[in-house]
Amino acid sequence: DAGVIQSPRHEVTEMGQEVTLRCKPISGHDYLFWYRQTMMRGLELLIYFNNNVPIDDSGMPEDRFSAKMPNASFSTLKIQPSEPRDSAVYFCASSQELALADTQYFGPGTRLTVL
Amino acid sequence: GDSVTQMEGPVTLSEEAFLTINCTYTATGYPSLFWYVQYPGEGLQLLLKATKADDKGSNKGFEATYRKETTSFHLEKGSVQVSDSAVYFCALSEGETSGSRLTFGEGTQLTVNP
Numbered sequence: 001d002a003g004v005i006q007s008p009r010h011e012v013t014e015m016g017q018e019v020t021l022r023c024k025p026i027s028g029h030d031y032l033f034w035y036r037q038t039m040m041r042g043l044e045l046l047i048y049f050n051n052n053v054p055i056d057d058s059g060m061p062e063d064r065f066s067a068k069m070p071n072a073s074f075s076t077l078k079i080q081p082s083e084p085r086d087s088a089v090y091f092c093a094s095s096q097e098l099a100l101a102d103t104q105y106f107g108p109g110t111r112l113t114v115l
Numbered sequence: 116g117d118s119v120t121q122m123e124g125p126v127t128l129s130e131e132a133f134l135t136i137n138c139t140y141t142a143t144g145y146p147s148l149f150w151y152v153q154y155p156g157e158g159l160q161l162l163l164k165a166t167k168a169d170d171k172g173s174n175k176g177f178e179a180t181y182r183k184e185t186t187s188f189h190l191e192k193g194s195v196q197v198s199d200s201a202v203y204f205c206a207l208s209e210g211e212t213s214g215s216r217l218t219f220g221e222g223t224q225l226t227v228n229p
Contacts, residue, residue, distance in 0.1 A: 004158070033216075042219060042220070042221045042222060043159075043204065043219040043222070045216065045217070048216065056216070091158055091159070093158075093159075103161045103164070104159075104161070104217060105161075106151075106158030106159040106160070107158050108156070108157055108158045109157075109158050
């Protein structure tokens with residue numbers, strides 16, 4: 001089975017530009033998570049969806065960040081305008097249930113560099 | 116709020132050495148505990164988990180025991196291999212509604228030399 005798919009794997013952009021990161025979760029998984037990983041702050045949960053509906057976006061840093069899930073097999077994380085401090089690795093993960101010990105399956109991540 | 120604290124890295128060992136990576140947590144209820152591993156250039160993968168006190172999770176020679184009295188979940192392996200070189204994350208999830216919402220530790224970089 002294919003795992004979580006993310007694209008692009010690497011993105012280099014200039015400050016002020018719009019950036020869109022994409023994720024395809026594992027088929028049949030009802031929950032999708034977006035994380036950000038930096039050296040300074042470690043792994044942070046940005047937002048998660050259940051059945052395509054955003055449930056908790058309290059981790060989204062500011063209004064420049066937005067996430068959508070138009071259907072069960074696709075999600076986007078958009079940054080507009082991007083800033084150098086947004087440089088990080090962004091991970092998408094999915095899980096089957098929101099049970100206490102359910103496993104999250106992570107994608108390979110998108111390494112974003114904002115110049 | 117919930118938090119996870121891991122031992123500072125990086126950790127460098129020789130092949131076949133014994134590994135311990137310490138992890139302690141703070142939680143208001145009864146969390147489930149996890150170890151995830153991140154190999155270079157990849158996403159995180161679940162290594163093992165434990166859902167209640169005194170449970171032992173194990174996988175690929177790694178073990179960790181859920182110790183409620185010391186709020187710890189230390190990762191151990193008796194004999195590490197070069198292929199174990201990776202970043203290891205301790206994590207917890209808690210609450211009926213938070214479910215698999217995970218709180219991660221800082222991660223510990225392990226390098227195993229031949």
